[in-house]
Amino acid sequence: MTADREIQDEELLGIAQDPEQALRLRRSLRTIAGADSLDPDLRDMARSVLSGRVDIKDAVQDPRYTEAVFQRLHEMRRAAEEQSYAEQQRSKAQFGDWERREQAELDRARAERDAPVHGSGRGDRHARR
Template structure:
């Protein structure tokens, strides 16, 4: 992903059904792009989509990327099958904590996205002419 450009939520509306889903999809792509625990093909795909160099629909049709996604899903399924009951309970608790943090981050991003733009000509700050 280049430092000078990242796609906006609106650019994901070709696949997302609403702005909320687009926001979550972009956040997921950011997570994948930065996850050192994932394979290089998945990270590359996320970075390419985020930078705008690859359309998300094209990424989903690229055999290299779809294979990487299915491989990761298989690994997750296998890991879940190998967990003991205690490990599953611990994973659920960790997920609950992670999910609460993610929800707080989403709420903050929504507030930033939906905040009125200052200096738009509608009203103004006290003391301005």
């Protein structure tokens, strides 16, 4: 297995309930893997799962990774509790903007995933005759 390999959505179906959830999970892992602001253990976990070195089920049961996840959730909750009303409103607006961009990107990824593969199959052979 090379370092350049990245798992496919189907490889996350052991923990994801459907292909849509697998797509979102893989995208989230990519985000975590590339986020320099996050705990190194979280980034390591995401990179290990994405490369296929660690199965997602093993990662969610690893105490090192679960502690890093819970620590990050605690930090996020504490930061949210400390926000002023104006900051909360700005955060909501920023989240809405992010959510629209994310939805557009998910739509693009779904279309790419679900697009028919061209250049192979019976139809191409018959078209050349």
